[in-house]
Amino acid sequence: SQELEQSPQSLIVQEGKNLTINCTSSKTLYGLYWYKQKYGEGLIFLMMLQKGGEEKSHEKITAKLDEKKQQSSLHITASQPSHAGIYLCGAVSGGSNYKLTFGKGTLLTVNP
């Protein structure tokens, strides 16, 4: 089955700094999702990537799916306390397997 590994597991940055979170898959990615979650709350959809080399941005958050489609990165520019939370990547396995599975998440703390 497909496994997603996120790095780092946790990250503490000063407000205003840039940061990157990575998501690496054990198999080819057919759809890569990024979500943000506040502790104990629901997951907020950020963006979905499908094509190798695809890059999407939403406000100060940019995500990219690499050409070989086995890794994605999420980049936050000029971080703010509102960016704090848990970032999860999710992926759909190929073939007839429709499972949408997730990595363990990256806990981001932004210090004012």
Place this chain on the structure above:
Amino acid sequence: DSGVTQTPKHLITATGQRVTLRCSPRSGDLSVYWYQQSLDQGLQFLIQYYNGEERAKGNILERFSAQQFPDLHSELNLSSLELGDSALYFCASSVTGMNTEAFFGQGTRLTVV
């Protein structure tokens, strides 16, 4: 607000009991997913339905079952509850369930005492 509604928000029940969690997908979404989230296991995929039919199954225990009804709402039934079943249970929905955006509900927090 994602448009996905889960009820109840909180549930406290005793070991050995049975509970039903309900999910109403976003208008127009045909696919529903169920997940269990605990501190040690992370977000675990349980099961997915598409237009009333089971499409994919994850690590769902035999004590757990789910179904999607003709009006597309879904229910997750948990029986013979154990302390270890205490977790957040999320439902998500998407249009087709295959490479389309999936939106999550706020979850049901289940506490088994």
